[in-house]
Amino acid sequence: MFISTKLWNNNHRPERAKPALEASLKKLQLDYVDLHLIHTPFPFQPGDEQDPRDANGNVIYDKGVTLLDTWRTLEGLVDEGKCKAIGLSDVSLEQARDIFEVARIKPAVVHVESHPYLPQWDLLEYCRKNRIVLQAFAALGHSSEPKLLEDPVITAIAKRVNKTPAQVLLAWAIQRGTALLTTSTTPSWIKENFDVSTLPQDAMREISEGIKSRVRFNAVVETGVPGFIPRGQGG
Numbered sequence: 412m413f414i415s416t417k418l419w420n421n422n423h424r425p426e427r428a429k430p431a432l433e434a435s436l437k438k439l440q441l442d443y444v445d446l447h448l449i450h451t452p453f454p455f456q457p458g459d460e461q462d463p464r465d466a467n468g469n470v471i472y473d474k475g476v477t478l479l480d481t482w483r484t485l486e487g488l489v490d491e492g493k494c495k496a497i498g499l500s501d502v503s504l505e506q507a508r509d510i511f512e513v514a515r516i517k518p519a520v521v522h523v524e525s526h527p528y529l530p531q532w533d534l535l536e537y538c539r540k541n542r543i544v545l546q547a548f549a550a551l552g553h554s555s556e557p558k559l560l561e562d563p564v565i566t567a568i569a570k571r572v573n574k575t576p577a578q579v580l581l582a583w584a585i586q587r588g589t590a591l592l593t594t595s596t597t598p599s600w601i602k603e604n605f606d607v608s609t610l611p612q613d614a615m616r617e618i619s620e621g622i623k624s625r626v627r628f629n630a631v632v633e634t635g636v637p638g639f640i641p642r643g644q645g646g
């Protein structure tokens with residue numbers, strides 16, 4: 412097993428980040444985790460409220476700490492043996508680069524939304540060059556509209572290679588060099604998602620070059636507000 416956890420937004424300040432990881436370790440009954448990620452680059456008001464909002468319902472951010480301050484604290488947690496590797500989540504290429512260039516302990520993982528509607532080629536190329544794992548979440552499009560699993564390019568390839576659309580999307584994610592995250596509560600889909608085969612090169616090209624739609628299902632990177640926001644209300 413490879414165990415990851417994440418630092419939540421209300422714990423970005425150096426004095427809060429260490430107790431936050433220690434609390435996670437206690438809950439997990441572990442001495443260390445394999446990977447610790449900064450959940451988003453948006454620090455929230457420090458305190459026990461995980462979703463601090465003002466009277467108008469807007470998130471209260473913390474301007475008193477930078478992503479680099481938090482990164483330096485996580486480097487210290489690696490030194491202390493509380494996590495083996497550290498990484499970033501929901502960051503842009505620029506934010507990943509800013510941390511990478513000055514980090515004493517380099518990010519091992521950059522965890523972002525990625526699928527054929529949001530391929531993030533530039534970020535993937537940067538990660539590849541710098542030996543960072545790009546971990547792609549929402550690999551199947553998070554069951555959101557427009558349905559990636561029903562994209563005509565994906566369904567046509569699935570028919571041709573005798574696999575399901577989900578298996579095609581997962582194979583594409585693996586073959587282009589990302590680590591992927593998917594979830595299912597449906598036993599037959601969980602089984603299906605492990606049964607992935609190599610796609611022919613022409614199918615890889617059709618997905619990478621033939622799908623032109625661009626959709627970000629999770630607007631956290633643009634808004635700082637976590638969670639999947641229904642289309643029309645967010646970015």
Ligand SMILES: NC(=O)c1ccc[n+]([C@@H]2O[C@H](COP(=O)([O-])OP(=O)(O)OC[C@H]3O[C@@H](n4cnc5c(N)ncnc54)[C@H](OP(=O)(O)O)[C@@H]3O)[C@@H](O)[C@H]2O)c1
Binds near residue numbers: 578593603
């Ligand atoms: N850092 C962040 O901001 C962030 C945000 C979102 C997610 N994540 C991480 O990424 C993980 C995966 O994201 P995700 O849940 O959006 O992944 P996803 O794979 O894009 O979407 C999962 C959805 O696809 C369905 N599904 C799974 N396998 C299927 C199959 N073979 N055929 C048809 N439908 C299938 C599931 O349905 P059922 O559940 O009904 O079976 C579920 O509704 C999350 O668990 C979380 O750890 C991180």
